Amino acid sequence: MIALHPFGDPQTVVTGSDGEVVTVVWRVGAPDDLTLLGIDLGVLPEDRVMLDGAITYDAGDADLVADSPELVAYVLEHVTVHSEGEECTGAVSEVGDLIADGATLAFTCRGPVSQAEIAVTTLTDLHPAYRTLATGPDGQRAVYDQNASTHAWTFDPAVATAAVTGGTATAPASSPAGTDLGSSAALQMGGVGAVLVLLAAGGLALRRRAQRTTTSTPS
Secondary structure, eight states: OBBOOOSSOOEEEEEEEETTEEEEEEEOOSHHHHHHHHHHHTSSOGGGBOTTSBBOOOTTHHHHHHTOHHHHHHHHHHEEEEETTEEOEEEEEEEOOTTTTOEEEEEEOSSOOSEEEEEEOTTTTTOTTOOEEEEOGGGOEEEEBTTBOEEEEEOSHHHHHHHHHTTOOOOOOSOOTTOOHHHHHHHHHHHTOOOOOOOOOBOOOOOOOOOOOSSBOOO
16 A cells, blocks of 8 residues: 655746747655656665555655656656647657656647647556646646546637636646746645645555667657
């Protein structure tokens, strides 16, 4: 039985666009979530899970996971972007401290993007109770979970403002640079709904993933 992290910051994403490129910054929520992901990817040893199910986080875990090709493959598998019905080509452009800075993904589409569907399934493959709080310019916001893994985002500033004014909470726009992910998450906890991640201990089969490619390309 794995004792998953019951409280603390949830994982977050911030989306943006610059012409043909859609940017997604993903940040893991808590240290033991990062360790659990590292174990699942085969980057960290399974003995980090104690006999009582508690997960032991080590200060070196963040670097080991962030520097691994398995992480690159994982985020490109679990974050995808579609524009005008076509999948955009994804690549990981930067990986920093996954808790403080996150990983930046850049998706190149076939033309300037005014709207896109972005799917996020990070960590929900480990436990269905995980949530992802998504933020961005113009007040757009969304909550991703296992039952709502895809959201439509508007990147045209005029359309985005109209959507928020009309009461449609969709998700972010424009550039993610400089956004305070922690503050955005805190705001959404009250604004979007009660999304504290109550992760009950459950049977979780720890598995090593097969080697994946480091970039995702449209089919």
